[in-house]
Amino acid sequence: MKSSELIELTEKELLERLDNETDYLMRLKLNHAISPLDNPLKIKDTRRNIARINTEISRRKKSNKVQTEKSDN
Numbered sequence: 211m212k213s214s215e216l217i218e219l220t221e222k223e224l225l226e227r228l229d230n231e232t233d234y235l236m237r238l239k240l241n242h243a244i245s246p247l248d249n250p251l252k253i254k255d256t257r258r259n260i261a262r263i264n265t266e267i268s269r270r271k272k273s274n275k276v277q278t279e280k281s282d283n
Contacts, residue, residue, distance in 0.1 A: 213262055227263055228264065231260045238256060
């Protein structure tokens with residue numbers, strides 16, 4: 211998942227993706243603890259996807275806050 215793909219999503223879609231990725235990461239970790247995964251780099255990729263989504267959410271919140279402050283002045 212690329213950052214350019216995340217920019218096009220709505221906030222609701224971002225939150226849904228975040229929830230899905232978090233669940234997927236927990237399942238991957240559990241499965242990896244029971245028996246080794248074929249590709250353990252999936253855990254790393256999923257963690258990075260979660261970080262990208264969180265970054266986009268916080269960026270949007272920050273930009274909304276700045277716009278609100280500008281309109282108040």
